[in-house]
Amino acid sequence: MxxxxxxxxxxxxxxxxKAAFLKDKNSPVTFKPxxxxxxxxxxxxINSRSMAPLVLDDMSYPTMASRSSFPDFIGVxxxxxxxxxxxxxxxxxxxxx
Numbered sequence: 001m002x003x004x005x006x007x008x009x010x011x012x013x014x015x016x017x018k019a020a021f022l023k024d025k026n027s028p029v030t031f032k033p034x035x036x037x038x039x040x041x042x043x044x045x046i047n048s049r050s051m052a053p054l055v056l057d058d059m060s061y062p063t064m065a066s067r068s069s070f071p072d073f074i075g076v077x078x079x080x081x082x083x084x085x086x087x088x089x090x091x092x093x094x095x096x097x
Contacts (some may be wrong), residue, residue: 002037004047005064018079019055019065020086021072029090035062047068062092 014034021030032055040048051078057063065073074090081089 003042003045005038005052006041007038009039010054011037011038011039014053014079015051016079017076019053020074020077020081020090021070022074022087022090023072025091029074029086031077031083032056032064032065038064041081043065 013036015037017034019034021032027068033054034053036054037051038054040050040052053065055065055070057069063069064081067073074086077086077089089095
């Protein structure tokens, strides 16, 4: 049975990072600003990280940046990272998370 994340708190910072997205290997990496972070209380039970970034979805609702919400989410990168470098990182590591 799949478990849902148990959100325990929200932090309104971006920590100098932005969320990266890649639709397919031939498309450019796009970015969304991080509007906050959530703490996930049951992260070890659901095989997740303890913090997850929040980005605005297409309807401007804060949403956890995860592959379940955004299938093209590949992770977070420094705000200074450009699309080309983010794509290289993703290809070398597999995922930036």
